[in-house]
Amino acid sequence: MRRLESVETLGSTTVICTDKTGTLTQNRMAVLEVWTPAGRVQVSGVGYEPTGQLTGPPGAREATAELARAAVRCSTGRIQEAPDGWTASGDPMEAALDALARRSGAPAPDDVPATRRFPFDPRRRRMSVLVGHELYVKGAPDSVLPRCTDPSGAAAEATRLASAGLRVLAVAVRTVDLPARAGADEAERELHLLGLVGLEDPPREGVDAALVECRRAGIAVAMVTGDAGATATAIARQVGLWQEGSSRVVTGADLPADATALGALLDHDGIVVCRVAPEDKLRIARALQARGHVVAMTGDGVNDGPALRAADIGVAMGRSGTDVARQAADLVLLDDHFATVVAAVRQGRTTFANIRRFLTYHLTDNVAELAPFLVFSVTGGAVPLAIGVLQVLGLDIATDLLPALALGAEPSSPRVLEGPPPRRRLVDRHVLTRALAVLGPVEATVAMTAFLTVLVSAGWSYGETASGTALATASGAAFTAIVLGQFGTAFACRSSSRPVWRLGWRGNPLLVGALGVEVLVLAAVLTVPPVADLLGHRPPSLAGLAVAGCAVPAVLAVDAIGKAVRARRPGRGVDAVDRTGRAAPPRG
Numbered sequence: 001m002r003r004l005e006s007v008e009t010l011g012s013t014t015v016i017c018t019d020k021t022g023t024l025t026q027n028r029m030a031v032l033e034v035w036t037p038a039g040r041v042q043v044s045g046v047g048y049e050p051t052g053q054l055t056g057p058p059g060a061r062e063a064t065a066e067l068a069r070a071a072v073r074c075s076t077g078r079i080q081e082a083p084d085g086w087t088a089s090g091d092p093m094e095a096a097l098d099a100l101a102r103r104s105g106a107p108a109p110d111d112v113p114a115t116r117r118f119p120f121d122p123r124r125r126r127m128s129v130l131v132g133h134e135l136y137v138k139g140a141p142d143s144v145l146p147r148c149t150d151p152s153g154a155a156a157e158a159t160r161l162a163s164a165g166l167r168v169l170a171v172a173v174r175t176v177d178l179p180a181r182a183g184a185d186e187a188e189r190e191l192h193l194l195g196l197v198g199l200e201d202p203p204r205e206g207v208d209a210a211l212v213e214c215r216r217a218g219i220a221v222a223m224v225t226g227d228a229g230a231t232a233t234a235i236a237r238q239v240g241l242w243q244e245g246s247s248r249v250v251t252g253a254d255l256p257a258d259a260t261a262l263g264a265l266l267d268h269d270g271i272v273v274c275r276v277a278p279e280d281k282l283r284i285a286r287a288l289q290a291r292g293h294v295v296a297m298t299g300d301g302v303n304d305g306p307a308l309r310a311a312d313i314g315v316a317m318g319r320s321g322t323d324v325a326r327q328a329a330d331l332v333l334l335d336d337h338f339a340t341v342v343a344a345v346r347q348g349r350t351t352f353a354n355i356r357r358f359l360t361y362h363l364t365d366n367v368a369e370l371a372p373f374l375v376f377s378v379t380g381g382a383v384p385l386a387i388g389v390l391q392v393l394g395l396d397i398a399t400d401l402l403p404a405l406a407l408g409a410e411p412s413s414p415r416v417l418e419g420p421p422p423r424r425r426l427v428d429r430h431v432l433t434r435a436l437a438v439l440g441p442v443e444a445t446v447a448m449t450a451f452l453t454v455l456v457s458a459g460w461s462y463g464e465t466a467s468g469t470a471l472a473t474a475s476g477a478a479f480t481a482i483v484l485g486q487f488g489t490a491f492a493c494r495s496s497s498r499p500v501w502r503l504g505w506r507g508n509p510l511l512v513g514a515l516g517v518e519v520l521v522l523a524a525v526l527t528v529p530p531v532a533d534l535l536g537h538r539p540p541s542l543a544g545l546a547v548a549g550c551a552v553p554a555v556l557a558v559d560a561i562g563k564a565v566r567a568r569r570p571g572r573g574v575d576a577v578d579r580t581g582r583a584a585p586p587r588g
């Protein structure tokens with residue numbers, strides 16, 4: 001996480017716009033098939049190894065070697081031998097082209113340096129390199145084929161390869177005497193098509209399960225990719241993103257210009273947006289936000305910065321992403337894996353819930369601490385002050401600190417990704433009602449009852465001045481009741497919906513440890529004379545202790561009743577993604 005405050009936003013994510021390569025797929029490319037005007041060639045081989053087999057008519061295999069040599073001349077990515085086998089150095093797709101060249105027996109590219117380079121650009125979707133008078137071009141078929149003089153049959157082949165889920169690249173050459181001032185557009189025309197390459201990039205393991213989690217969590221997922229529609233759709237099907245009936249594929253160029261129409265078009269689970277330009281990503285993020293969504297957007301390219309910044313959560317690829325994307329992002333995925341985005345959302349929801357637990361716990365305590373002062377003031381001093389300022393400090397600093405910290409470390413609930421994301425404020429009506437109107441008053445009542453029980457049993461009656469010893473013993477009982485009440489509150493705060501006995505006792509070992517320490521601190525504060533004298537109390541009498549002990553069951557019982565009442569209210573447990581496949585808006 002680059003910005004800590006984004007953790008809270010992450011938990012509220014309602015739409016994830018993910019790219020494909022490396023996030024949903026492994027970004028381990030391998031050429032499976034080549035089409036040249038001389039025929040088709042099937043390519044086999046293991047990973048990036050330079051040895052493999054080409055199967056096809058001899059003419060097609062020769063043409064494949066020529067195509068591969070041109071593609072490598074137009075690339076910088078290469079394969080290299082590492083201790084654990086052959087790996088890609090640079091762009092994995094270009095490394096796969098290098099492997100193809102070696103498997104096809106193409107002569108290694110000469111050392112003649114390129115005189116001009118027109119680098120890959122996601123808007124042009126092609127690149128070229130001029131070596132002497134030869135211009136080598138490679139790029140997306142829909143970008144390269146219209147610039148070829150002889151593309152017959154290639155478009156249909158490109159569609160066939162893409163429909164099989166392969167990433168398709170067209171490779172072409174041109175012999176040209178290029179003027180020094182000529183730009184890419186002028187250079188990359190009248191091309192001679194060498195053929196098409198179909199590259200496999202297998203889906204990542206765990207993506208399908210992560211998508212199922214997203215659906216349960218009310219998070220819609222859209223694939224936003226620069227790749228072709230057919231390839232993107234095939235991959236969407238393979239990973240389980242495609243939803244029969246509600247999914248559809250839209251091309252970047254066909255996205256409506258109007259933001260409202262764009263938002264309405266994209267506001268569904270399983271949408272595939274293909275051939276997007278970086279500025280499309282920015283528009284997509286803004287259009288979904290305008291519909292009330294909290295948008296997480298992944299990106300890796302230099303041009304993805306504005307979209308990553310505009311999204312509520314910009315997610316950059318740590319391995320394959322550019323520095324620009326990483327700088328613009330809130331979250332950097334060290335493994336580039338889609339499932340990690342979902343894990344981060346889970347952590348975001350957990351952190352949000354833990355901060356609320358922590359706040360509820362502390363607010364409850366405040367009510368119990370304030371009540372004695374209220375009673376004292378309202379009765380005009382007829383009821384003595386049950387606890388003093390130093391005792392309040394003792395409660396806040398000594399006994400409450402560790403349980404509060406332990407609540408902040410409550411592990412993720414298995415149900416945290418069930419149902420639509422919370423879009424509540426940290427302190428909302430539920431937190432305030434629970435702390436100030438339910439748990440707090442119970443603690444306060446038990447504390448005052450313990451206090452008065454000790455006083456009355458020592459012979460005090462309303463309006464009289466209590467003896468110093470009776471007052472100190474009664475105050476010790478009130479103090480004990482508040483500490484024990486907080487004991488119950490700490491367990492009650494572990495869940496906002498389930499009673500304590502459904503949670504198990506070992507779910508948060510830190511809390512159990514913290515409460516053990518709390519008991520020791522309580523005993524010390526009550527019995528160690530200098531401390532007890534400083535705070536102005538003494539150990540409670542048996543009657544006082546008995547009443548104070550009721551604080552735990554009283555808090556837990558009232559908490560369970562409050563949760564049961566809340567569970568009966570309509571609107572709880574709404575399905576995350578409704579049957580139309582529309583993304584659930586954040587819970588209000």
Ligand SMILES: Nc1ncnc2c1ncn2[C@@H]1O[C@H](COP(=O)(O)OP(=O)(O)OP(=O)(O)O)[C@@H](O)[C@H]1O
Nearest residue numbers: 019020021120122125138139140168225226227228
């Ligand atoms: N290095 C490259 N040289 C030539 N063409 C490329 C290169 N990289 C990609 N292409 C072509 O451009 C198309 C779009 O690639 P781009 O990198 O914009 O998409 P993408 O970001 O890879 O999409 P995603 O990451 O979502 O899969 C690819 O389908 C491919 O045909």
